[in-house]
Amino acid sequence: MKYCSQCRVSIENDIENCPLCSSKLELSDDQFENEYPAVLEISNRRRIILKIILFISVIAAGISIALNHMNDSSVLWSLGVVAGLAYAWISLISALKSSKNIGLNLIIQILALSLLSAAIDYLSGWRGWSVNYVTPFLMTIGTVIITVITIIRPMQLRNYIVYLIDIAVLGLISLILIWTGTATVKWALIACSLYSIITLIGMFLFADRRARHEVKKRFHF
Amino acid sequence: MKLGKQISRKEEFYWNKLDNTAKVYPAISSNNATNVFRLSVKLKEKVLPDLLEQALKNSLKLLPAFNVKLRRGLFWYYFDTNFAVPTVREDATFPCNKIDRFKDNGFLFRVTYFEKKINLEVFHALSDGTGAFVFLNCLVSEYLKLAYPDDTPLQSVSSIDTSLPQSAYEENSFLTAAAKNASQKSSSLSAVPARPSSYRIPGVSVGFKELRVIHVLVYSKELLALAKEKGVTLTVYLTALLLLAIYEESWKYSGKKQPVSICIPINLRIWFKSNTLRNFFTFINVTVDFNEKEYSFDELLDIVSKQLKEKITYDEMLSKITNNANAEKSFALRIIPLFIKKIGLKIISHKTEKGNTTTLSNLGVLKFSDEAKKYIERCDVIINSTAHQTLKFGIACVNDCLSLTFTSSTEENDIQRFFCRFLSERSVKIRIITN
Incomplete structure (x- = not known):
């Protein structure tokens, strides 16, 4: 047990400085309580990976839209790229959120693929x-x-x-x-x-x- | 999904609507406002994980109200039987992380252990503090029975009140209380009164999903003596002290002029007889505007006493319950699809959060059985912090050990320091444990 003479409280953690006032603690006995695990910085790897993929998608979409308009072509092909990327994202998010029950994923895939195919159909002249x-x-x-x-x-x-x-x-x-x-x-x-x-x-x-x-x-x- | 596992018809066709306040929580909980609280029991000896897991399975059989999975309907969320196997894990992260619908095998609670502690984290949609304590009591009782098979008096104690039917445990007490007292005309207050924005305690935010916990442990006799000296109850004393600490260490220097408001949840089971495990509480707000005056501690004691006396009356409680029940039953609200309701609920709850600076949750003396108390050192209640209410305060008492727990999502500890020095100057012996 440690003791803070400024705050006049006993501290049961084995630490150097008082958690309340940061002054140095004195040792009063060697009984310490460990009630919480030592947690390292929480790394949310999934979040980081999603952010990287999002960044790459935004770059790809941006470049394709820019190229499409720079070349002045009559076909709006960048819409196809954006539609494809949007579909990929919807699939990813839906798969992550569905876990064991694929029912919702199924419905979302039906809608997303229908829209994607409609976009491709429209770009290729609507047959x-x-x-x-x-x-x-x-x-x-x-x-x-x-x-x-x-x-x-x-x-x-x-x-x-x-x-x-x-x-x-x-x-x-x-x-x-x-x-x-x-x-x-x-x-x-x-x-x-x-x-x-x-x-x-x-x-x-x-x-x-x-x-x-x-x-x-x-x-x- | 276990093929071949026998599932009784009762389990298969069991379902439950969410209670009145619970309908809100799944729509609004996020990583920054998880709506998860933790009840922690510290035993005198190290926890054995296998026994704890078996105790958990036994407890879920005794209290099937907790053995549920949250599901999404078109208009509301609801509960279904959870057929998965519950597990316990060693505590490995910060308290009160979000309870995902999909992780933890779909359970809306999480049981972890660390050294001598058993932690029960509960999502607020499942239960409130009192209800969670009934489950914790059952869990600890079952665990102790397994851990100490030779202690005969302990073995004969029942873990739950077996005279109550399951429907008593799952009652939506807001509706039954409102119906029983149907002659009461509901006041013109809406279920969500508009409150002005309250002062927000500023500070450097901690990392993602982190929570700073400081347990302040005192002898209940010493603190009760202090409160008695001033002629007030313990809740009034601690509320006034918390207000003073917020004023002295934060509001004075902030330059912002909003009032400081403390939210105190009140357990309605005392007022309206109920044994439900589901939510049955309401909020009281104690507001002090320090713009008017630099109140001293004694003046704050008076103000808090007066406000509590005015606001905690049978009629006030009943009118709040009736308003809640009416809101729940209003056809216009019910018929809106869930995904639209979620947006509305998020907006309303955000405004309600901003109406308070902090929350003081007093679970009082926790009634473990006498045979179990021998093995228990103390119990804590830890409440998650949110973006606006960066500090929260939980009180629990077992075996004369009063545990006052500060939870904070900022790095600064000035308010806690003021609080502790105030008490230690008045010769209260204080022990501190942090995470």
Whole structure:
């Protein structure tokens, strides 16, 4: 135990100077208490790596935009670079935040890849393949993945039901693309919406107690 | 995910809404304002990690209210059973780090050990100080039973009050108290009264995720004698002393003229009978404007006494509970999706934080069983600091050892020095432990 004669307090840590007034401590006995670990500077390596990647992305985006405009070309190709970088970032952040439950990551990937393919489609003269084929294909794959997971691991149903509902809703919303004329090929979008709705109905028929319980929890207010 | 592990139907279909104040915390917690507090028990002998882990598993079976995972719904967060295995780790970093929804196997608490200490860190959405103490008591009791199997009186003591049903432990007491006293008309105060910005104690910020802890240990008899001499309670005495210390060591030299405001959480379980483990407390603010006068210590004692007397009454508590309950039940609020609510909650909580200079949290005498007290040296409560409230103060007492804990996110220790010298000048024997 040490003693500070200025503050008139005993200090149980084995330190040289008083934590309150910084004056030198006297030794009163050799019983010391160690209650806290000696912590070194907290290195948040993940944060540093993310900052480096962000910096490189900003440089790459900046250079590509500058080059695009310096060359005065008619094709806005820098948009493709920026869209690609944005997609990479969204993927990275989503993967970091999802950990064991990939449901949210799945939804975000469906949306991000659809947008990326739409950007590439637009840059290459808009032939419509992004909304006609890529988007329904992604949604179908998402539904299939969730179905497989819930068959192999039935306990995961409670985690994935809500994402299945999300995909079904996305499927229905994407039918607007047909209505507005953006998508010219009807069968793909309609088929994928139908498939996700049938899967949803199947879940409620065969796992009805769990499914209803999960919906009640997620949508309670 | 363990395939083949038998999960009972009760566990599978268990779920719980968050209680009134808890609905806010997941939306606003961040690395700078973690909303995590720590209850630490120092035993007389070194902690054995395997026994501690087994004790934790036993405690979670006894109190399933803590065996939960935080999940996100469309309108609110909620609790689900956590099927993961709880673990204990050696304390390796600063106290009160953020409790991530994904780390720690999804649990909203963290049990660590170091030498003779058992630390329980709890995210405020799960429980408040009193509720966390019930769990800590259970954990320590189970651990001591495993560590000292020959102590027969200890083995026969029950770790929890087994006469209570689980729903008593999980009650949203704000709603039940408001409903029971439904004749009370809610006052015109909104649930979040607008308060002016309070003085912020400045200083050089510590590093990322760091927290400076100073435990000031005194004999409760000596401090109670001082308070009695002045004719006030211990809380009043310490609040006034804290105000004086902030004035003398910080406000005087700052050039800023905002009032100094201390936030004191009040446990409502004493006023409205409840055994819930969830949050059931409200805040009282003691505000002093030093612009008017350089108050002396005795004058501060008077001011604090008066303010506490005015603000801690049954009617005041009830009107706050009713306001909270009404806010929770308002349809307009409920129907807003969570991601929009989060933004609103962040703004409101930021304003509330700025309304106070610091927080003084008095858990009082912690009621461990007599058989367990033999093995316990003392107990501390450590509260996280935030960007505006850079200093916080926690009080806990066991076995006549009163532990006053300062937690600070600045490097300076002037207020703590003034506090300790004030007491040591009045012949109080003080021991200090820091991290």
